[in-house]
Amino acid sequence: MTLFERFFEGKEFVWRPGLDRIKGAVELSGRKEYPSIIVGGTNGKGSTSHLIVEALVRNGLKVGLFSSPHLLRFNERIKINLKEVSDEELNGVFLEIKPVVERFQLTYFESSLLLALKIFEKKRVDAAVFEVGLGGRLDATNVLKHQVAVLTNVSLDHTNYLGSTVREISEEKSEIFRGAEFGVVGTDNRDVLEVVRRKFKGELYIYGRDFWADEVSVNLDGTSFFYMGTLPVKTSLIGEFQSINASVAIRTSQIFVEKFFNRHFLIPKEFRVKLPGRFxxxxxxxxxxxxxxxxxxxxxxxxxxxxxxxxxxxxxxxxxxxxxxxxxxxxxxxxxxxxxxxxxxxxxxxxxxxxxxxxxxxxxxxxxxxxxxxxxxxxxxxxxxxxxxxxxxxxxxxxxx
Known part of the structure; x- marks a missing residue:
């Protein structure tokens, strides 16, 4: 068990809305100096985040990943180039941020984000991907300024916090687009798109209109498809919907690499990342x-x-x-x-x-x-x-x- 987990052991799980706590903590201890991507949505956030990181790493970047929840080990939440950070690194950095955690009375999720930010700083990452925990508007990851925002999809979940309809939930989740220069959406749902278009005035890319997957084939070894009808792509993740997640990851990574690193983007023909608990x-x-x-x-x-x-x-x-x-x-x-x-x-x-x-x-x-x-x-x-x-x-x- 890490020192982080021991610190929160026995404490009741709580979601306390509001960004003042984490905003103050970040300003004091966890600012970032690199471009980043925020990934929100009801389903597919974890898969899409990992696929984006793999694509960026294949294009020569050193990339931090913050995701949640973890399945077996807390270390799953914080990765560098898709490799979990060690217990020793987590323990050392947690001791550094512990006074800030206590001063601002941060929640478990807020504290884990602050921990990730400090680790990314020490590791000198070129970029980072942040997976939203819950919703968007009041999620701790949204206190940061992100250059690209991704919304995988929206369906009913956490209705006691986010709203009882897809449109209401979209209002909460689409807040991740504020401050972003580019946006990518992995659904053609009319209610979702109406909300996003109203809130976001940047450059928007929509699955099914601007990019897509064709000829999808699924078996127990993974998912194959043709990206925009021409380029064959395979992912180790299983499911027709993973072709959408992979397509979103490709388009997002291409925008990010070309716009913020001025590099030619190479589309991976195979994604090898596997996630526990995703089929x-x-x-x-x-x-x-x-x-x-x-x-x-x-x-x-x-x-x-x-x-x-x-x-x-x-x-x-x-x-x-x-x-x-x-x-x-x-x-x-x-x-x-x-x-x-x-x-x-x-x-x-x-x-x-x-x-x-x-x-x-x-x-x-x-x-x-x-x-x-x-x-x-x-x-x-x-x-x-x-x-x-x-x-x-x-x-x-x-x-x-």
Whole structure:
């Protein structure tokens, strides 16, 4: 456990809106002197951020990445050229910023951002990519000035914080475009685009109009497509939607390299980055997939992917209290009626986790007959095609060996 984690151990998870705390802390300790990209959206932020970094690194830049949440190790949140920063580096820098964290009473997320900024400064990165944590308008990453803003998509999630409609949520998320010179949007949703166009007056690139993916092919080795109908590209990430994420990453990286580094941009023909918990294949025979999908949009894409790949089996599921579990379990139920599989429910041992009795009640209300799993999910004991999904927190309940 890092000193950062030990400092926050036992403290209640809290999202305290407002940018005054982190703004003061950044002005005192964490300013940046390099161009950056901010990536927001409901789904696909993590994949798109990592793909952007890989493209920039392939074009000769030293790049910092700040992302969240982590799945197995806190170190996943802060990377240099896609390599996690070591415990020793994290501990040393945290001791430096700890007085600032305490002075401004920063939250866990705000503190992790300040930690990343200080590490990027010490590592002398050429550029950095910052993944939004929640929303956009009041997210700590938005206190920084970014040269390029990316919005992957918008769907219903965190409705208790961000709004109850796609348009309302777009109002919050599109605030990441303020101050940016260039914008990239990975959706053609009319409500989203109307909000973005009203708020952003810079140079805007839209998926489906200015760039796109054609002839998409998906298998358990990854996703292949033709970028703008001509250039063959492959990513190790699995899913038709990953062709959109990769296309967004290509266009974003091209703008960034050409406009801010005055270099010719080379489009990678293959992206090798893999992310735990993003249609991660834990076993091939039978296929067992782990995906952290936790909202209606992501789960719908996951189910579509499973069906297209002919993975018909059981579901291991759990979720958080602040997610719309009625909608989530409806989607799971629709899949199970096609797959003829069983639902296995787990309880996440976290203050945000939904009680197992409540999950059972909702599942039974959808006509499902769930089984309760206690302890860890042991992959070697699974004998049927299966998907593990519903939350990042499930990563800690999987016994992979």
């Amino acid at each position: 991660e294949v834990l076993n091939f025979n039978p296929p067992v997939v782990f995906d952290v999908a936790h909202n209606e949009g992501a789960l719908s894409k996951l189910v579509k992917n499973l069906i297209e790949l002919k993975i018909f089996g059981d579901v291991y599921y759990s979720g958080l209290r602040d997610k719309e579990q009625e909608k989530n379990l409806s989607i799971i139920g629709d899949y199970l009626r096609v797959s003829k599989g069983e639902l296995h429910l787990l309880e996440i041992e976290n203050e945000r986790g939904m009680a197992i009795d409540e999950l059972v009640r909702i599942a039974e209300g959808k006509g499902l007959r769930p089984r309760i799993v206690k302890g860890k999910i042991r992959i070697k004991e699974i004998k049927k095609p299966s998907v593990i999904t519903g939350s990042f927190y499930l990563g800690g309940l999987i016994e992979r060996g």
